[in-house]
Amino acid sequence: xxxxxxxxxxxxxxxxxxxxxxxxxxxxxxxxxxxxxxxxxxxxxxxxxxxxxxxxxxxxxxxxxxxxxxxxxxxxxxxxxxxxxxxxxxxxxxxxxxxxxxxxxxxxxxxxxxxxxxxxxxxxxxxxxxxxxxxxxxxxxxxxxxxxxxxxxxxxxxxxxxxxxxxxxxxxxxxxxxxxxxxxxxxxxxxxxxxxxxxxxxxxxxxxxxxxxxxxxxxxxxxxxxxxxxxxxxxxxxxxxxxxxxxxxxxxxxxxxxxxxxxxxxxxxxxxxxxxxxxxxxxxxxxxxxxxxxxxxxxxxxxxxxxxxxxxxxxxxxxxxxxxxxxxxxxxxxxxxxxxxxxxxxxxxxxxxxxxxxxxxxxxxxxxxxxxxxxxxxxxxxxxxxxxxxxxxxxxxxxxxxxxxxxxxxxxxxxxxxxxxxxxxxxxxxxxxxxxxxxxxxxxxxxxxxxxxxxxxxxxxxxxxxxxxxxxxxxxxxxxxx
Amino acid sequence: xxxxxxxxxxxxxxxxxxxxxxxxxxxxxxxxxxxxxxxxxxxxxxxxxxxxxxxxxxxxxxxxxxxxxxxxxxxxxxxxxxxxxxxxxxxxxxxxxxxxxxxxxxxxxxxxxxxxxxxxxxxxxxxxxxxxxxxxxxxxxxxxxxxxxxxxxxxxxxxxxxxxxxxxxxxxxxxxxxxxxxxxxxxxxxxxxxxxxxxxxxxxxxxxxxxxxxxxxxxxxxxxxxxxxxxxxxxxxxxxxxxxxxxxxxxxxxxxxxxxxxxxxxxxxxxxxxxxxxxxxxxxxxxxxxxxxxxxxxxxxxxxxxxxxxxxxxxxxxxxxxxxxxx
Numbered sequence: 001x002x003x004x005x006x007x008x009x010x011x012x013x014x015x016x017x018x019x020x021x022x023x024x025x026x027x028x029x030x031x032x033x034x035x036x037x038x039x040x041x042x043x044x045x046x047x048x049x050x051x052x053x054x055x056x057x058x059x060x061x062x063x064x065x066x067x068x069x070x071x072x073x074x075x076x077x078x079x080x081x082x083x084x085x086x087x088x089x090x091x092x093x094x095x096x097x098x099x100x101x102x103x104x105x106x107x108x109x110x111x112x113x114x115x116x117x118x119x120x121x122x123x124x125x126x127x128x129x130x131x132x133x134x135x136x137x138x139x140x141x142x143x144x145x146x147x148x149x150x151x152x153x154x155x156x157x158x159x160x161x162x163x164x165x166x167x168x169x170x171x172x173x174x175x176x177x178x179x180x181x182x183x184x185x186x187x188x189x190x191x192x193x194x195x196x197x198x199x200x201x202x203x204x205x206x207x208x209x210x211x212x213x214x215x216x217x218x219x220x221x222x223x224x225x226x227x228x229x230x231x232x233x234x235x236x237x238x239x240x241x242x243x244x245x246x247x248x249x250x251x252x253x254x255x256x257x258x259x260x261x262x263x264x265x266x267x268x269x270x271x272x273x274x275x276x277x278x279x280x281x282x283x284x285x286x287x288x289x290x291x292x293x294x295x296x297x298x299x300x301x302x303x304x305x306x307x308x309x310x311x312x313x314x315x316x317x318x319x320x321x322x323x324x325x326x327x328x329x330x331x332x333x334x335x336x337x338x339x340x341x342x343x344x345x346x347x348x349x350x351x352x353x354x355x356x357x358x359x360x361x362x363x364x365x366x367x368x369x370x371x372x373x374x375x376x377x378x379x380x381x382x383x384x385x386x387x388x389x390x391x392x393x394x395x396x397x398x399x400x401x402x403x404x405x406x407x408x409x410x411x412x413x414x415x416x417x418x419x420x421x422x423x424x425x426x427x428x429x430x431x432x433x434x435x436x437x438x439x440x441x442x443x444x445x446x447x448x449x450x451x452x453x454x455x456x457x458x459x460x461x462x463x464x465x466x467x468x469x470x471x472x473x474x475x476x477x478x479x480x481x482x
Numbered sequence: 483x484x485x486x487x488x489x490x491x492x493x494x495x496x497x498x499x500x501x502x503x504x505x506x507x508x509x510x511x512x513x514x515x516x517x518x519x520x521x522x523x524x525x526x527x528x529x530x531x532x533x534x535x536x537x538x539x540x541x542x543x544x545x546x547x548x549x550x551x552x553x554x555x556x557x558x559x560x561x562x563x564x565x566x567x568x569x570x571x572x573x574x575x576x577x578x579x580x581x582x583x584x585x586x587x588x589x590x591x592x593x594x595x596x597x598x599x600x601x602x603x604x605x606x607x608x609x610x611x612x613x614x615x616x617x618x619x620x621x622x623x624x625x626x627x628x629x630x631x632x633x634x635x636x637x638x639x640x641x642x643x644x645x646x647x648x649x650x651x652x653x654x655x656x657x658x659x660x661x662x663x664x665x666x667x668x669x670x671x672x673x674x675x676x677x678x679x680x681x682x683x684x685x686x687x688x689x690x691x692x693x694x695x696x697x698x699x700x701x702x703x704x705x706x707x708x709x710x711x712x713x714x715x716x717x718x719x720x721x722x723x724x725x726x727x728x729x730x731x732x733x734x735x736x737x738x739x740x741x742x743x744x745x746x747x748x749x750x751x752x753x754x755x756x757x758x759x760x761x762x763x764x765x766x767x768x769x770x771x772x773x774x775x776x777x778x779x780x781x782x783x784x785x786x787x788x789x790x791x792x793x794x795x796x797x798x799x800x801x802x803x804x805x806x807x808x809x
């Protein structure tokens with residue numbers, strides 16, 4: 001097959017590559033022309049060479065149910081997604097604004113709770129938030145920052161306007177795939193880099209290390225930073241190992257760490273060595289069997305004691321997830337105004353809270369038009385896409401909402417933008433989202449672009465890798481010829 | 483460096499070396515059989531004895547034919563030391579330690595594993611086998627070279643070398659031992675040995691070849707290939723890389739560079755002395771097999787001592803407390 005852009009029709013959706021069939025956007029014209037110039041054989045050859053590169057580089061992710069063959073190759077589409085830098089700069093400012101406000105909120109919640117006293121956020125939301133950790137009350141982490149690494153999911157509506165779908169403030173993953181995707185594209189389409197000024201993404205590991213190192217409780221030139229992983233069976237193990245490697249720090253498991261005199265040490269061939277900063281990729285409740293889940297073998301007994309005493313920094317801080325709740329999400333624009341006195345730069349998707357009887361009623365009546373999500377699930381689990389669900393599924397879901405209204409929020413189905421993937425006969429449109437990664441410590445950093453996730457199934461909106469999603473390299477392109 | 487990672491990387495070194503040894507043995511045996519007369523039953527079964535995997539074979543090694551043995555040695559999932567399993571373990575250990583090795587090293591291991599896994603059937607047939615086994619050998623050599631040339635020679639690097647040399651020492655003793663079983667008169671039935679008498683030369687040559695030692699042996703020993711010289715060369719030569727004495731000396735050198743290694747270094751020194759002092763001529767007349775068993779047991783002990791010194795946090799803590807207490 002050879003690509004024919006005239007026969008490529010995304011319908012009513014915003015397409016990232018063309019403005020109408022046959023007409024590429026300004027920033028994508030080189031790419032569109034180049035792709036159309038390749039023969040079908042050539043395209044297939046590139047596709048195979050990408051698959052080979054992914055296999056050789058060992059880029060993989062793990063699926064929990066896949067015992068025996070735990071390691072799956074990363075599904076990748078070779079056509080990059082292009083975002084012009086001008087559009088991106090605004091998004092970048094919006095992301096920084098958003099994370100700053102979210103960190104103010106978390107710090108406020110665990111200290112003075114002014115935002116509740118001023119009745120901007122209702123107190124009862126907090127009390128039954130599954131991610132609120134009473135044990136963290138009164139804690140003041142460095143720079144007042146709780147969520148140092150945030151992955152926000154962005155989507156574009158039919159006019160191409162960015163919306164924030166959710167903020168992942170606990171242990172967001174995917175950044176290693178963003179970095180590896182670029183490497184794969186360089187192997188597959190080296191000639192494309194001649195015609196485009198693409199902002200490099202390779203800075204991330206350095207920025208991450210600097211962000212983490214700045215949190216060290218001991219003022220050292222080179223504090224001991226480690227990445228704490230649940231181990232090889234975790235779905236994001238590839239990423240844990242990758243980031244440790246790129247930052248040049250130890251990748252540790254819970255059993256490698258021990259707490260003595262409220263300080264954290266790792267067991268090395270020379271004996272115990274003090275640890276200053278832990279980039280933990282373990283959920284709160286597994287961190288410390290002394291304080292949380294007593295059955296956890298992934299965590300480190302006494303870790304919370306050491307953290308609360310200020311002898312070790314944890315990123316992200318335990319309890320940061322209180323703001324990573326889909327109900328709290330609806331208050332983010334209000335937080336931005338409250339803490340920063342600014343207007344939100346990025347849109348929130350309009351939302352209905354089921355905890356409010358009137359809004360709940362509206363949700364139940366319009367279930368066939370709305371997407372309903374539970375407050376504390378991630379990975380696309382436990383939600384319902386009303387327009388695509390059967391009547392029986394909707395009825396069953398309505399029962400769940402009525403039983404626990406606090407746990408649900410609803411949003412209109414925003415038509416995700418599309419981007420072309422290599423299909424069997426032509427390029428075919430597929431729905432995509434974008435997860436940029438934002439760092440906050442002493443300073444801020446936003447990845448140029450982020451991880452574009454693709455729903456590989458035609459018409460599907462589910463982009464999660466655990467449910468058959470794929471990904472694309474994402475280019476922030478400086479306009480003007482190179 | 484973390485104890486857990488040190489242990490993994492040590493095993494990575496062992497499994498890569500084991501993969502190479504498996505490839506060498508099968509390759510040499512394939513070539514040897516082409517030289518032997520019909521009806522000579524030596525060969526395939528002995529490979530299983532050499533690798534010490536008889537308990538997993540579950541069949542009569544005497545009756546084992548080429549196809550069965552080659553499949554068992556190279557791709558059988560139930561044989562923990564098969565080439566495919568060794569590569570698979572090497573890959574798992576590399577995956578866990580990939581952040582401390584050059585990226586290319588991981589890519590190489592990953593690639594090699596996939597190439598063997600995807601071509602398991604081609605390995606069984608004689609025609610493709612040789613080419614693929616040589617590929618395995620050259621890739622393991624490349625791995626060694628890549629680390630020597632591109633990896634910081636730090637503790638992690640030494641642990642890989644410790645694993646490699648320990649595995650190599652162990653394998654050399656096994657290969658010599660297997661040579662003895664088939665080539666020396668056993669008590670009782672000597673008919674098989676008599677039948678093979680004219681081929682003794684060829685067989686000892688193949689023992690040397692399985693360690694890439696033939697050419698080096700010829701340069702060193704200016705005499706015809708004979709049992710005493712071959713065994714002496716493979717056990718006591720201090721310059722040939724795959725000879726036992728050399729592997730032990732290398733091991734000693736690596737261990738010396740690691741922290742808290744005094745006790746282990748003295749153990750390995752003792753084993754090395756024992757090997758160098760042995761009177762091979764006398765042992766060949768009687769007791770060589772038992773002597774080799776003895777050396778193998780000491781190599782096993784050495785492994786336990788290495789594990790206790792660096793890999794086992796509880797043991798390490800105990801020693802530390804004792805040292806602190808006595809200081």
